[in-house]
Amino acid sequence: MAPQDAWGDAQGERIPLGHLSSVTAGPSGSLLEHLHDGPDGVPVIAPPDLTEHFSVDARRVRRVPSRQAERLARFALRAGDLVVVRQGTLGRLALIGTEHTGWLYSSSCLRIRPHRDVVLPAYLAAYLTHPPVRRELLGRALPGTVPSLNSAMLNQLPVTVVPLERQRAVVEALADIDEQIRIQREMATRLEALRPSVFDELTNRWPHQ
Template identity: 25%
Template sequence: MTIDREQRQWKNRPYVGLEDIESGTGQLLNDKTITTVKSTTFGFGADHVLYGRLRPYLNKVLLPDFEGHCSTELIPILPSHALDRTFLWYWLTSAPVVAAIDATCTGARMPRANLDRVLEQEIPLPPLEEQRRIVAVLDEAFAAIAVATANAEKNLANARELFSAAARMAFSNGLAETPFETLRVEQLARPHKGSMRTGPFGSQLLHGEFVDEGVAVLGIDNAVANEFRWGKQRFITEEKFQSLSRFLVHPGDVIITIMGTCGRCAIVPDDIPKAINSKHLFCISLEQGRCLPGYLHAYFLHAPDARAYLEERAQGSIMAGLNMGIIKEMPIRLPPLPTQKVIVEAINSTRSEADRLARVYTAKLQNLAALKQSLLHRAFAGELTATAPEVVAA
């Protein structure tokens, strides 16, 4: 095979960029619109294979069925007459070849494959007719795997949506069946100074003051999954903590992200070691005789009234404008504690089942991906061929 390096400004041809190719599947994500770009590009036709050399671990390889032009991050490869184009595509997308090509990369920020070394890769090459027979076997198997994958992805999405719908319903039913009062979030906090807070700003805590062990500093990564998880470990010394003790978090505190990935929410666990919250988190210590942490957590994430309030005031679903003032003023429909507990238990029960289904379908997706790679391994190990393949340089 050879690399076709004809580079110029092409006109009246569809354009393909690296972002237009789906990782792993080689699906084209644009509609082949005729596009002229200012920079020079490579031309290609239906006899080429387009290989994404930038970050080759993304596994972006396209078999075009049209004439077009592409970004210079995509390399048009022209197979020899002895090499079936689709056979080459399967070989390039197999895990060992992806790893081998990725290992040739240079450049830390924008790693690109070394094309000379790509051409040095050895490819098992049975006769052309045998290549086509293997391609037919792989095509049939991959088509069946694609259907199974689509079904698993749909089931996974359905499991998540069913949980969201059930969580919304828990509030609708629970609040319809019992009286409730409407209070602002700030009215639910403990009646003492500092019960609502964000972390230290500016010179109060510098990045250079983090140490390997000591008092933990909680950040976005601890709440980004909408449940408390330990992420990157950050600590300050006990001496530094003495000046920042007003930011101490307590078991049962509710933390909400207000920077970066905004609008995520978690409950500080009972076994939390001594820790403070960073400036990226809003933290509230609740008056738990009035509002359960689990109820505020669930209400913030799932109650239709809460979502409508936040989206209206925070300019969009990414909560770009979320801040402490918006959260403090958010109205909460608050039933008696027994009803709060029932609502939380119903949501947690539904979440457990949804998580179980998600694990099942996620495992199925992983198994299907592994099956594809197993088939490719067998194909290029000569296990799908009746004729021993010749190993030649690509």
């Protein structure tokens, strides 16, 4: 089959996520019964550790003893994995970096390990966080007091896949936008910090009657 035929038309092909990656639910809570807040052991990523910017906030991450982590090696993360919340704040995810290699993830999360010969991790992360896709994902959630997702639902989710070269172009374009967003946020933060001092200076210089 020619490469173009394999990918379908120029707009990309809709392929189930389960054909593009392996999806693995986190270990059961009983396997993580020794979670603690201390500095020793292996970190375990939970939903509160996933930020709105698709990254991991490690400041409050909990840990399990190293000996227990060895028994949970099949749940170890590596760079390029995606961790997705499956209970609670559905749809939130993080793209795992090299600094998180060997970490674990909780029972409230799912791990997506992309097949990199067909889909780039950063492209898949961008796709799954695209608002229309998030709405479709949430629409597939199991109803209940706490809506939830499972591996079967994610495996069936259709993903629009374009050739790798185009995926790289998408990732690069989004990275440029993200960098501009970061710069603008930093500028806004500096201006907010400057505002009170400007007010104080101007009022103190005001001529007294």
